[in-house]
Amino acid sequence: MYSCINLHFTDFCNFHCKHCFVKKENCELSFDELKVAVDKIYKYFNDNEIKGRINLAGGEPLMSRNIDRLIDYIASKGIEVSIITNGYYLDDSFIERHKNQISTIGISVDSLDYDTNVLIGRCFKANTLSKEQLIHICNSIKKAGIRLKINTCLSKLNIDEDFNSFISEIKPDRYKILQMHCDDNDLKNKNNMVSKEEAEAFLSKIKFDHIYESSDEMKNSYIIIDSQGNISTNNAHISNISIFDYDLEEAINLLNIDYANYIKRYI
Secondary structure (H helix, E strand, O other): OOOOOEEEEEEEOOOOOOOOOOOOOOOOOOHHHHHHHHHHHHHHHHHOOOOEEEEEEOOHHHHHHOOOHHHHHHHOOOEEEEEEEOOOOHHHHHHHHOOOOOOEEEEEOOOOHHHHHHHHHEEEEEEOOOOHHHHHHHHHHHHOEEEEEEEEEOOOOOOOOOOOHHHHOOOEEEEEEEOOOOOOOHHHOOOOOHHHHHHHHOOOOOOOOOEOHHHHHHOOOOEEEOOOOOOOOOOOOOOEEEOOOOOOOHHHOHHHHOHHHHHHHHO
16 A cells, blocks of 8 residues: 655746756646545545555645645645655744644755756755755754655766765754656756766765665656646656546556555655
């Protein structure tokens, strides 16, 4: 059974990361549509006696005007909530408001260097998050009793960077490093992908406990509901199976999920 459903309910994002898979079609599920999706997820969890989790992602979920009441609605169903964010709009008031509802906040940190972040596209109007700002946010998350997760997408743009002092200072509950992936026809970004050997060399320098996920391990290892309600198993969001046309269990049975990699992801 599958205990985590990723709800990529918005395409909107203030960053423009080169490795991002989101189609950026300026789509977002309405609150009424979100309630339908959450209700179907709740039914799936309830029918299968699963203590489940909905992971909110995007785009950038904190850009949505519905984010607060979406979290409220999920929590009202007794479903665990986690969220993945670039951190730009994450502040103490949001953390305080949802500290009893959100179990984990994951922050994507691909660099601590201004120029590298700009090169990657992790900036908004030439503004990025500084190391000091990130440390403050991470400390606020942990002080609120929320689990802290850091995700780093490894590419040739950041492979020479040393993350050890930052990770050692914030002490996340989970640190995941993901190998950058792109489609075969995306030649521009393909040049930024790291080889297995380059990744191994980078990982050997990490002094903190971490999890590494290669691009192959990511394939078909998610269950994603996207900003149009389509259900897929990977970040390309290619699917014609809609949450509005199927019960979630029916939809899952139609998907080609790599169960071994799914389980590995959520250990």
